[in-house]
């Protein structure tokens with residue numbers, strides 16, 4: 001078998017690239033789709049549950065799938081630099097792929113609201129990181145304005161190539177399962193990913209690769225749930241910083257995706273998100289970041305409400321790696337214990 005070549009080469013015929021497109025890849029994609037029986041037994045015993053572990057991508061989130069395409073197309077266009085606003089993972093991916101392409105990368109992030117791992121990545125890969133005293137929505141609005149003059153290429157998910165790249169996750173799920181799932185659950189922030197998956201599923205159906213598409217289930221954090229509430233949230237609040245967004249760029253597309261697929265967008269509390277986050281790590285061995293766990297928190301809620309029919313196949317996308325945000329894991333886990341360096345002291349502790 002040929003080694004995996006990254007999503008552009010693997011899904012070339014579904015993507016807007018030509019022989020002239022210089023491919024900038026870190027061999028992203030081909031992430032694990034794993035069965036989650038222990039978790040399913042507890043939270044949704046009548047469904048077949050799978051986790052699509054996107055934290056296994058090169059920079060630790062699904063953003064790599066979109067960034068390989070966005071940066072390749074930016075290079076093809078001969079842009080001077082790339083720019084994005086970010087809650088963290090877009091900046092990490094832009095910094096890595098931009099660096100690999102030899103392009104300067106500028107990122108605007110909300111000051112003090114980016115998980116440490118993500119900030120570290122953007123800095124390590126050499127991006128110019130500008131922290132703004134505001135939120136993501138304000139950062140995006142500034143970046144859109146600056147990119148309008150064409151000098152900088154916008155690599156947020158408003159860039160259509162981002163969604164084209166991200167749709168490959170849906171194609172992979174189908175290839176891995178041998179069919180489409182009945183339901184697909186994922187967190188919703190700027191709403192690009194749910195839109196991209198839906199596009200991917202529809203194109204695979206048109207190509208005859210799958211017979212039916214799944215119902216798309218998106219989950220927002222209760223303090224940052226503009227789509228569920230039907231209005232912009234000026235001051236979005238949630239522990240899940242990657243989905244701390246009050247005015248999603250792909251709002252319309254996401255609503256279309258759930259309408260066309262007979263799915264829904266609902267909300268989950270921070271407490272439910274953190275419960276799912278801990279359960280995934282403890283019961284399934286999968287360490288994801290809090291935002292990612294919104295998919296499983298939503299699944300739990302919907303299952304309790306009796307939404308899923310017996311025998312349904314559900315895939316939850318876990319969007320980013322837990323190591324991105326080590327502070328939260330340390331904060332909410334039981335404290336570690338320290339004793340003197342003797343056999344007796346350790347034994348005494350084990351027996352206490």
Ligand SMILES: *Cc1c(COP(=O)(O)O)cnc(C)c1O
Pocket residue numbers: 061062063089090157187188189190191192193194242243289291292319320321
């Ligand atoms: C970007 C991101 C999201 C949100 O995806 P959208 O496409 O903005 O809805 C969720 N989780 C993680 C880890 C992310 O990096």
